[in-house]
Amino acid sequence: MEDLSGPRLYSCFRCRNNVSRQDDIISKDFQSGNNRAFLFSHAMNIVEGPKEDRNLITGLHTVADVFCSDCGELLGWKYERAYEESQKYKEGKIILEKFKIIKDNW
Numbered sequence: 001m002e003d004l005s006g007p008r009l010y011s012c013f014r015c016r017n018n019v020s021r022q023d024d025i026i027s028k029d030f031q032s033g034n035n036r037a038f039l040f041s042h043a044m045n046i047v048e049g050p051k052e053d054r055n056l057i058t059g060l061h062t063v064a065d066v067f068c069s070d071c072g073e074l075l076g077w078k079y080e081r082a083y084e085e086s087q088k089y090k091e092g093k094i095i096l097e098k099f100k101i102i103k104d105n106w
Contacts, residue, residue: 007022015073036097051063059082079092
């Protein structure tokens, strides 16, 4: 039976702007510094910052920070390029830090 309440969403913790859907989570096993983070296949209502190379836990990546389009809060980053073959699956995906997003419509 279809869920009549709509999709389960994640929103910016600061302004409650919807930023992704639960169905778009690829993994909940990511780290951002000392914090947990989720890898999403898609995000919405975000603005990307400039691309830059960063040495992350899994090696060198080209990333762009992502911000809430309503309040400008830094929420995570988007993987633009992975330099190691084993990390290529992350390209085009978005990391959202768990403490920067809240469940909405659950």
